[in-house]
Amino acid sequence: xxxxxxxxxxxxxxxxxxxxxxxxxxxVSGEGSMGPTDKMYTKFDITVAAIINVNYxxxxxxxxxxxxxPTSIMVKIRAALLQPRRELQVMVNNVPLIxxxxxxxxxxxxxxxxxQPQSCDITQLTNETFLINYRIIAHYxxxxxxxxxxxxxxxxxxxxxxxxxxxxxxxxxxxTTKVRRGKYTIRSDNSQGEVxxxxxxxxxxxxxxxxxxRQKSKYTISPDGLSISYEIIDREVYKMPPDLTxxxxxxxxxxxxxxxQGTYTETTSPGPNSQFGWYRVGAVSLxxxxxxxxxxxxxxxxxxxxxxxxLLAAGGAExxxxxxxxxxxxxxxTQKIQLTVDMYNNTVSVMMSALYRPRxxxxxxxxxxxxxxxxxxxxxxxxxxxxxxxxxxTQPKQPIEGWGTAKYILKAAAYYDPxxxxxxxxxxxQFGNGLKVGEAGQKSEAYTQAEINAGVxx
Numbered sequence: 507x508x509x510x511x512x513x514x515x516x517x518x519x520x521x522x523x524x525x526x527x528x529x530x531x532x533x534v535s536g537e538g539s540m541g542p543t544d545k546m547y548t549k550f551d552i553t554v555a556a557i558i559n560v561n562y563x564x565x566x567x568x569x570x571x572x573x574x575x576p577t578s579i580m581v582k583i584r585a586a587l588l589q590p591r592r593e594l595q596v597m598v599n600n601v602p603l604i605x606x607x608x609x610x611x612x613x614x615x616x617x618x619x620x621x622q623p624q625s626c627d628i629t630q631l632t633n634e635t636f637l638i639n640y641r642i643i644a645h646y647x648x649x650x651x652x653x654x655x656x657x658x659x660x661x662x663x664x665x666x667x668x669x670x671x672x673x674x675x676x677x678x679x680x681x682t683t684k685v686r687r688g689k690y691t692i693r694s695d696n697s698q699g700e701v702x703x704x705x706x707x708x709x710x711x712x713x714x715x716x717x718x719x720r721q722k723s724k725y726t727i728s729p730d731g732l733s734i735s736y737e738i739i740d741r742e743v744y745k746m747p748p749d750l751t752x753x754x755x756x757x758x759x760x761x762x763x764x765x766x767q768g769t770y771t772e773t774t775s776p777g778p779n780s781q782f783g784w785y786r787v788g789a790v791s792l793x794x795x796x797x798x799x800x801x802x803x804x805x806x807x808x809x810x811x812x813x814x815x816x817l818l819a820a821g822g823a824e825x826x827x828x829x830x831x832x833x834x835x836x837x838x839x840t841q842k843i844q845l846t847v848d849m850y851n852n853t854v855s856v857m858m859s860a861l862y863r864p865r866x867x868x869x870x871x872x873x874x875x876x877x878x879x880x881x882x883x884x885x886x887x888x889x890x891x892x893x894x895x896x897x898x899x900t901q902p903k904q905p906i907e908g909w910g911t912a913k914y915i916l917k918a919a920a921y922y923d924p925x926x927x928x929x930x931x932x933x934x935x936q937f938g939n940g941l942k943v944g945e946a947g948q949k950s951e952a953y954t955q956a957e958i959n960a961g962v963x964x
Contacts, residue, residue: 513592520554534669544667618645664696748890765795789859815889
């Protein structure tokens, strides 16, 4: 004997005109290939026909219904059967045909914000008898075990699928751009009661490869609140931004600069007498960008330190600076220092120049490569990004903890749905109980429900 019960209404002796069971797969891995990969849940599409008599209303769950008023009976049945996200049971000989509630989960919602009633057609045959044609769709994650006549649905991961594409583009300078685009989906009946964005840091945030910087991360939540699409773009650079922890005068642990741009320019002119060789003037133009968490004071100190170190390296030795042993400490050695600090963006710029002592060898006028060679290390050396021997760029620490996370939590549209009062979607009162009409945007989510009930002015 088959019995179907939904929202407390039991349809006795139903005739199943349709009991479709369909596998639902992820919609990412099937694109451009032979087929999808991850089965996320089973879709049950059920259509039944049942005869109802007023003498069986109590057994159906309609206690107290007015048996003399057919209209009242039809309204009660229709109202109950058409409410979404209520408990669904299909029994055959007292054995569940759908083991929808996984162990450890609570509430009546299925894995895809359902069950979702589709139609309820009631035909009055007599004053006491009705014909009901009813259709409902539900999605359940299944991991069933059978022990005798007992069927259980074992608990499973809250994340149903996480699939992505990866592409690599190599430009004409042999620099690589890596792109990952993906999508993950959670189940609405997850036992932890979490929203999709909670799992972002676990499944949609990747580390930054050596020699790469993160260009951007983008995350978009689906309207049903169950899926998040993401895009991560990493770009290879010739030299990494300076590691501020490696520069003098900067406290250890200061985050790395996130972007850097700079040039070194050297000009020469003949001295007043050929015996004095050529005058050399070195100039550094540098701009550093920090993240919102980077100390701007640290950026300033780093920019000055980098400019100073670059001039010293290009000069060949501290003794080659006119009038002093350090650019930053010798006014005589410094022709110009210009510092620009952006007041509203975390970026600083430094322009520094220094007059080097006259040299007869190793300047731009030298003809022999062996004499110019000692200058090459100083010309190509980038303080904070190269090691002291200029054998290649070092890998600064990447502050990847902040990548892919945001203070603003991604949430789908919330709406007032009485059936969600018994649906364990998450631990946020706004999602668990819904918002009343007109409340959206008036009550801050940062306040607790107790504060809202107490009349906190938002």
